[in-house]
Amino acid sequence: MLTPSLNPVIQAIGRRAVAAVEAVGRVGHFLQDLVRAVPDASTWARPAVVQMRRIGVDSLPVALFIAAFTGVVLALQASYTFTGAVPLYFVGTLVGKTMMLELGPVLAGLALAGRVGASMAAELGTMKVTEQVDALETLAYDPQSYLVVPRVLAGTLMFPVIVAFAIAVGIVTGWLTSLVLLDLSTPEFIKGLKIFYRFKDVWFGLFKSATFGCTIALVGCIVGLRTRGGAEGVGRGAMQAVVYSAILILVLDAFWAVVLL
């Protein structure tokens, strides 16, 4: 027999467990609706183009800015770490491998979780609390087809494009840094870049970024469409979207490393 003082604790644990199971169920239901909405291309095709431009073009400056400085820092830190014990052309190896496999996808993903995920959650949250989502339904639109599919599709397709540019910019700034500050020649940098290069480095990074884009868009949509309670709810939703996306990006990053490398 439990003592009375333990009852509230057990009840709290029970409530949390039920809430967690409900949340998983809601996400499953959401994904089922999403899959069901995919064949309705006449509804999502137009907004998908708008979302691809928004996510792709509008996010590019942020991703490139981060990548540019990451390339500089990587080159300098590599040179600092090698301290003459390792040939300096390995700076090219480290910059290339790190940008392609890890920092390009993950840093861009984390930055865009803030930019894209928060903006999706806030936009859909505002639509939800101002009854625009209900209005869509009364106009015979399926919100999954009109709002969610375009965003998830755009996130999945455009993230690899953004990350590809980010990787290229990071390598270029790493190369420029090596030329100007490290006294490393272009042929040496390229030699380092090519020495352990495998095509898998590229597709692994781009595939990973597609899953990050998909995750960020899904989280933004799920959180946004569950928003309650006016401006405060919208703000809370945007914050939750960023936090959940960032956590999931890091978990996915580790997962793909275990599964694919």
Place this chain on the structure above:
Amino acid sequence: MIEFQDLHKAFGEKRVLTGMSLLVQDGETLVIIGYSGTGKSVALKHIVGLLHPDAGDVIVDGRRVSTLDREGLTALRQGIGYVFQFAALFDSMTVAENVALGLRRRGLSGEEIEDRVREALALVDLSGTEVRLPAELSGGMRKRVGIARAIALRPRYILYDEPTTGLDPVTSAVMDRLMVRAREQLGVTGVVVTHDMRSAYTVGDRVAMLYEGQIRQVGTVAEIQETEDPVVRQFIEGRPE
């Protein structure tokens, strides 16, 4: 014909509708009145399947709304226009795009859509506002665009959720005139949810009072005005005690 059959709906512990039954006849405008928070808007949302009842149902032209699948709901919604309390216009779209959105879904040609948008905006006296964004409109104009969006679909039914709330008396009278015009010129059956009694008397053929989750009384405007039910009397006279 729309029929509420013993409709029950609760949100958590809060029981909002506790057996609401009501019949809306074809061609009439029925006004549902009641205190704030009594579930008037909740009842309206059940008609288009935006909410699912805990028990009971709404039957629209013989179709039980709660049993409809997505395709069935889409077909049902194509015959119903819904005017939201705060208009619920899409912020990123112009007035014309807002009105055209539902028409595009119905597969009309570009020319037909343009004609319908022009016609609907003229009916609500908003010709010339096509390229403006909702943020550039007053509250009254936004609500009129909401009505234009609904009537452009040429629906059998229009549901108005608090159409005059938050408007000045003159703009409220304009909204009333538009609702009467929609019924007279388009022959639309209307359900209006409001607690504005002046508006209820102007637009309603019949008035139903929702009280504590059920219909307390339903009757013509004259019958409601002469009611001896103390609850209804207190509400329509706006007496605090």
